[in-house]
Amino acid sequence: MLDHLVRGVTVVDGTGRPAYVADVGLRDGRIAVIGTVTEDARTVEDAAGLVLAPGFVDPHTHYDAQLFWDPYATPSLNHGVTTVAAGNCGFTLAPLNPSRPGDADYTRRMMSKVEGMSLVALEEGAPWSWSGFGEYLDALEGRIAVNAGFMVGHCALRRYVMGPDAVGGQPTEAQLADMLRLFHEAMDAGAWGFSTTQSSTHSDGDGKPVASRHALPAELIELSRAVGEHEGTQIEAIVAGCLDQFSDDEIDLFVEMSAVAGRPLNWNVLTIDSSVPARVPRQLEASERARKAGGRVVALTMPILTPMNMSLGTFCALNLIPGWGPVLGLPVPERIERLGDPAVRAEMVRRAQSEEAGVFRRLTDFGRYVIGDTYSAANEGLTGRVVQDIAAERGLDPFSCLVEICVADELRTVLWPMPTDNDPASWALRAETWRHEDVLLGGSDAGAHLDRMCGAPYTTRFIGDCLRGRQLVSLERAVQMLTDDPARLFGLRERGRIEEGFHADLVLFDPERIDAGKATLVHDLPGDSPRLDSKALGITAVWVNGVEAIRGDAVTGAVPGKVLRSGRDTATVSTK
Numbered sequence: 001m002l003d004h005l006v007r008g009v010t011v012v013d014g015t016g017r018p019a020y021v022a023d024v025g026l027r028d029g030r031i032a033v034i035g036t037v038t039e040d041a042r043t044v045e046d047a048a049g050l051v052l053a054p055g056f057v058d059p060h061t062h063y064d065a066q067l068f069w070d071p072y073a074t075p076s077l078n079h080g081v082t083t084v085a086a087g088n089c090g091f092t093l094a095p096l097n098p099s100r101p102g103d104a105d106y107t108r109r110m111m112s113k114v115e116g117m118s119l120v121a122l123e124e125g126a127p128w129s130w131s132g133f134g135e136y137l138d139a140l141e142g143r144i145a146v147n148a149g150f151m152v153g154h155c156a157l158r159r160y161v162m163g164p165d166a167v168g169g170q171p172t173e174a175q176l177a178d179m180l181r182l183f184h185e186a187m188d189a190g191a192w193g194f195s196t197t198q199s200s201t202h203s204d205g206d207g208k209p210v211a212s213r214h215a216l217p218a219e220l221i222e223l224s225r226a227v228g229e230h231e232g233t234q235i236e237a238i239v240a241g242c243l244d245q246f247s248d249d250e251i252d253l254f255v256e257m258s259a260v261a262g263r264p265l266n267w268n269v270l271t272i273d274s275s276v277p278a279r280v281p282r283q284l285e286a287s288e289r290a291r292k293a294g295g296r297v298v299a300l301t302m303p304i305l306t307p308m309n310m311s312l313g314t315f316c317a318l319n320l321i322p323g324w325g326p327v328l329g330l331p332v333p334e335r336i337e338r339l340g341d342p343a344v345r346a347e348m349v350r351r352a353q354s355e356e357a358g359v360f361r362r363l364t365d366f367g368r369y370v371i372g373d374t375y376s377a378a379n380e381g382l383t384g385r386v387v388q389d390i391a392a393e394r395g396l397d398p399f400s401c402l403v404e405i406c407v408a409d410e411l412r413t414v415l416w417p418m419p420t421d422n423d424p425a426s427w428a429l430r431a432e433t434w435r436h437e438d439v440l441l442g443g444s445d446a447g448a449h450l451d452r453m454c455g456a457p458y459t460t461r462f463i464g465d466c467l468r469g470r471q472l473v474s475l476e477r478a479v480q481m482l483t484d485d486p487a488r489l490f491g492l493r494e495r496g497r498i499e500e501g502f503h504a505d506l507v508l509f510d511p512e513r514i515d516a517g518k519a520t521l522v523h524d525l526p527g528d529s530p531r532l533d534s535k536a537l538g539i540t541a542v543w544v545n546g547v548e549a550i551r552g553d554a555v556t557g558a559v560p561g562k563v564l565r566s567g568r569d570t571a572t573v574s575t576k
Contacts, residue, residue, distance in 0.1 A: 002027050003546060005041035006052060006508065013498040014054040014483040016476050024052060026504045029546035029560075034500055047508060050540055053479045054498055055082025055505030056459045057486040059440060060236075060268050060300055062086060062115050062448035063148065064093050069125035069526050072145045072555045076446050076456040078536040079516060080507035082544045083147040083487075083495060083564070084446070088236050090197040090212040091115060092153030093126070094136035095182060097160045104128045106159065109205025113315065116449035120527030134189030137563050144561040145549045147505065149490065149570070151236055152186040154196035154212035154223070166211035167204065176219060183226055190565025192490070193234035193263065194227050196220060198250075200240045201320045207329070217253055224257040232491050232570030235265040242267050244358030245282045254286050258295030262576050264489060265290075268300035269443035271359050272433055274425035280433055287438035296575040298489060300443040301433065303462040303481075305419045307519060308453045309372065309532070310363070312339070312403070313411030316452050321360045323351035332411055339403050349399050362420050367391060367398035371405060372414030379408050386418075431472040434481070440489060441481045450531035457516030457534040464515035464538075475511070491571040492564070504546035513538030 002025040011034065012019045023037035033039065061084045063073050073084055091111060096103050112119040130136040133152060140148065158166035161178045171179060183194065196212045204210050220237075227233045235257055239250045246254075258265040270283055283299060290297040310316050312328060312335070319328045327338050327348065338344050351357065352364040367388030374382055382390065382405060391401035406413045433439055441462070444455035459482055465471075466478040473481070487496025494502045517535035525531055535553055542550035547560035564570065 002032060002037070002039055002041035003043070004548075005037060005044045006047045007044060009047035009050055009052040009508070011498055012051055012053045012476055012479045014480055014496055016480040016484075019051070019476060024498065026543070026546045029504055031498060031500055031502050031504050034498065047540075049510070051475070051509055051511050052498065053080070053507050053509070054483040054496055055507055055542065055544065056080045056482040057083045057490070057492070057496060058444055058446060058456075058459075059085045059266065059442035059486045059489065060088050061444060061446040062088060062091070062117075063446065064091075064150065065111065065117060065122055065126050066447045067140055067144050067148065068127065069121065071143055071559050071561070072549070073148075073447070074555070075454070075534055075536065076444075077146050077542060077555070078539065078550055078553050079457045079460045080509065080536070080539060080542055081146065081456070081459060082505035082507070082542065083149070083492065085149050085151070085192065085490065086447070087151035087153055087192070088195050089115075089202070089238050090154040090195050090210065092133075092150065092156045092195075094130050094133045095156055095160045095186065096128075096131055097163070098131045100163060103159055106205065107156070110155070110210065113205045114202050114210060116315070116452055118450065118525050118527065118529035118531075121525040121529045125526035132189070133186035133191055137190055137565070141563050143559055144563070145544060145555065145559045146561040147495070147544065147564050148561065149192040149564040149566075151193050151195035151234070152183060152191045154194065154215065155210050157182055158211040158215070162211075166214070167208050168214055170214070170216065171219065176222065180222065180226055183223060184229070187226075187230040187233065187566060190563070190568065192232075192564075192566050192570065193236065194223050195236040196223075197238040198240060199238045199242065201243070202238070220253065221256055221260055224261045227263050228261040231567040231572050233261075233263055233566050233572070234490060235261055235263055237265055237267055239267070242269070243360070245279055246286055251286045251289060254297050255290045255293050255295055258290050258297055258575060259293045262294070262574055264296040264298055264573055264575060266298040266300055266440065266489070270299040270301040270433070270439065271421075272301060272426060272430045273362070273421040274423060274429050275420065280429065284436060284438065287436070290575075294576055296438065298438045298440050300440055301430070302443050302455065302458055303430070303434070303441050304458045304465070305422060306453050306455045306458070307416065309451065310369075310415040310417060311411065311413065312406045312415075313413075317360065317363060321352045321363065322354070322356045324348055335411065336407050339407065342400075345399055345403060363417050365418075365420060366402050368418040368420075369402060370416040370418060372416050374405075375409040375412045379405055379413065427470055427472065434473070440485055442486060450525070451521065452532070454519040454532035454534050457536065460509075460514050460536055460539065461516040463509075467511050467514065489573065491573040493569055493571055504543050506543040508540040508542070510538040510540060
């Protein structure tokens with residue numbers, strides 16, 4: 001007898017093949033039968049007019065902490081994501097050195113600063129009961145509703161071995177050997193691979209460059225080589241050039257890391273903008289050169305424009321604009337005083353629009369900002385208005401007007417930058433770029449930057465756009481890009497397709513309605529901390545390992561997810 005039978009559904013199987021109508025039966029967590037099914041089932045549903053697709057795979061998340069207080073990885077699971085890759089950008093909660101209990105506090109403060117996670121939620125929502133990476137994985141086993149795989153973060157490895165010297169120091173030969181031993185232990189326990197960052201935007205809770213940024217290329221190469229000694233493994237890496245355009249040295253580093261490991265290396269995020277035509281070919285040069293050297297470098301790119309909340313009062317992307325951090329990092333009264341100086345404002349605008357600002361130049365058309373939530377009588381009626389219109393009324397330049405509005409709210413005003421890359425030429429360039437063999441959809445950062453952005457719903461929004469919007473790719477290709485493509489990159493065993501014998505990770509949706517609702521601020525984290533959430537529209541049900549985890553955008557309470565461990569749940573994707 002089948003556990004569940006979905007009758008008369010339109011199957012989009014993840015391979016890119018044309019959709020077809022069939023019955024799909026589930027048993028013991030697997031897809032048991034596809035076709036005209038006569039076998040009895042414990043439960044049956046008529047799905048005529050609905051689409052059944054494999055569960056979506058999100059290749060870049062930061063759910064490392066959230067899964068402890070939210071085993072459903074919301075809102076990703078609501079939007080059909082059944083497998084997440086976490087432990088990215090060099091940041092993981094393990095390993096922790098048991099001889100230094102204070103390292104847990106350091107890690108929490110780092111994650112709060114660099115990934116925009118609530119410090120209170122980190123303190124109250126996770127047990128912090130582990131030392132080794134395997135103990136961390138065991139702490140999640142059997143209590144999550146999504147499938148999750150985790151990279152080992154370079155920062156945690158360095159901190160464990162070097163202590164405070166990890167920031168600013170270089171490992172001795174013995175320390176590097178200890179780091180490698182610790183890394184191998186994590187890989188033996190099932191870690192997916194190695195993640196690291198050299199990005200200039202990544203600083204710890206003390207405002208110092210995170211530990212991995214101090215590593216020299218030789219250290220990165222040794223850790224990459226170790227990746228290749230384990231089955232079903234990967235590399236994920238970030239460098240400063242990911243934000244705009246790679247330097248020659250950065251391309252050389254990526255190519256060598258992938259080649260010595262014999263494993264794919266993925267990075268994020270490839271920003272596609274028709275006003276910067278040189279960016280895409282330059283960034284993909286890393287992929288071209290890697291293939292010639294026996295490696296593979298994969299660029300992640302988002303298929304939607306993710307709205308972002310900005311503020312002059314809290315840490316956000318504006319702090320990362322060159323020269324802005326020292327001003328926006330001051331206590332609020334001093335910050336307001338500095339922002340009131342016309343010379344300071346002029347210098348901030350100059351730096352923001354300079355070549356060194358790279359991709360952050362996208363944030364510098366201050367007249368195109370929309371005012372969000374306001375908090376003072378002086379700003380009553382401004383919500384939803386565009387700064388350039390208000391500036392014209394007040395006889396101010398746009399940035400001075402924006403500052404004036406924010407100061408009236410003691411810098412609490414929510415700001416929404418209007419995207420600069422929403423033109424037809426940019427969308428045409430995206431469609432062209434997606435066809436490259438080393439470009440993969442992803443980069444949601446789900447689980448991070450919680451009150452600033454909500455990238456998790458990219459799956460439903462993209463499919464809705466493909467069905468009823470720009471229609472840049474077919475439904476079959478869109479589903480493949482969200483399922484089989486990332487599953488194949490990570491070497492997921494028997495996941496990513498609707499095929500008999502495969503794990504029953506499935507999403508059932510209404511093609512007339514599938515979409516994502518507007519991101520809204522909710523207070524549902526430990527300590528009543530805020531985050532942005534988005535309702536899934538048109539999702540009928542989501543199954544993880546054959547168990548219904550979502551029905552009608554609501555969690556069922558089941559926790560059928562698995563901690564996916566390298567080797568056991570992933571096969572080697574060799575670049576050789």
